[in-house]
Amino acid sequence: MALVDRIGAALDRTPGGIILTSVDAVVDWARGRSLWSMPMGTACCAMELIAASFAKFDFDRLGTFPRPDPRHTDVMVVAGTITRKMAPAVKRLYEQMPDPKWVIAMGNCAVSGGIFFYDSYSVVRGVDEFLPVDVYITGCPPRPESLQDAVLQLRELIATESIAPGVRRQRELLLPTSGDLSFGQRPGVVDEGESG
């Protein structure tokens, strides 16, 4: 049940219109559900970034809406190769984003330099050399689904943050683990442990 529905149900039971929750929970909920993105698409991965926001993948339903103006956005999606010439511009755009802000490194190039890691003389080996990256997605390019997954993971990460500076709430991340019962038992997926 979504949080809004839970609030609605709770209001039903308490006629005074009062619900009790922590400020952090409400703030994190609000922040995590409308992560407007700054599409920092520089190379091939930008195509998948565009594909993610259009029909079939429809990024909007996760509350992520691309805005090319850094001042409107919460999360910078670095999609593509960052060259030494481009890096200062990316850094400056990041600095123009209002706090709180997050960074998703999309694609191998943004993670580590990818295919250009070994012998290119002009590529920055990973955007984390100059930006604090929160979520990494690998792939060359990653599928649009992975980008959506990255946003869901970022939501989990945001849910651990507090508005008090420097405080992180203890909260278990809801990412599936191999011990998780629902993991590997999705419809149509044969559990190899059982069949073998």
Place this chain on the structure above:
Amino acid sequence: MTMEVESRREVSGEDDLARQELVVNVGPSHPSTHGVCRVIVHVDGEVVTKAEPVIGYLHRGIEKMCENRTYLQVVPLTDRLDYVGSMYANWAYCRAVERLASIRVPERAEYLRVIVCEMQRIASHMMALGSSAADTGAASMFIYAFDERERIVELFEELCGARLTYNYVRPGGVSFDAPEGWTDRLKDFTNNHRTALSEMDRLFFGNVIARGRMKGIGVLSAEDAVSWGASGPVARGSGVNWDLRKHDSYSVYPRFDFDVPTGSNGDAYDRGRCRLFECYESCRIIEQAAAQMPEGPVKTDGLSRLISPRPGDAYDHIESARGSLGVYVVSEGGPRPYRVKFRSPAFCNLALLPMLAEGHTLSDLVVVLGSLDPVFGEVDR
């Protein structure tokens, strides 16, 4: 950072009133530069007096990297050049290597190459039309066009497992044969695509706003197109009837019946419309190729993975969605190329921007840039 004023300079007009010339910096991260292009624009009021593109923001050193890799390992690098149309660079490079090492390609592979490249042309033109429409404010056109591109990407994914960087065309053939039923799904696509194209034609090119924004903007004369080395829809929009598929025919293209659409005015509207009509022609080629495609192998037998051609050089070019894409490969006899050079049509077409943008307003600059359809992976390499 998207647009900012860099400096002001006093200029005086004929009427001796003091005016200021502004220098506005557009990019390198601007939604309508289609990548990472920076344009330094000098404006007088709102009219562009000078526009200088600054390139190199995506220079990844691919040509140099090719020298450290074997001939087969270079193919994935060519994917990353023109990432809107990866198949073209694959094919152009493979043709050069095949010419250098005298490799024969099975007929079925040639047909598959033609089919995927024509599909790629549609996908690339859809992207070009959609994004240049979005520059003029017609966001709905982008959604329609991108949806068509997505259909092609799905077919490519079935064929080679990748959505964007295909690594499909290899020296000596293609990596996989078409899966069962693929050509039928292809036929369904081309049928539906024709309807979608007519719809887009009415939606966008018939729209009075799009006509107003694009007609008469960035007029390129046929002489200039030839002397500046423009190619592809940019040259054809100006009435230059030049298409390598027809006029320097390669592969199995002579067996197909198709036309080369040309424009007459050479403005942004004609260039865009040329792209749209080319999609109809691509549908025709795909259908003919799918019907004629013979059975057989898709790879040359007994080709060593370590291709080591004799010393020498080879140049080959194909018609990509942006124009004539050429690849020059020099071999010194070893398993690695000595030098690989790409003649990129997007680079040559982008060079027209200062000339075409001059005299138009700043908002028309993005229309001109969109109509040239540069892809910066290929411009900067």
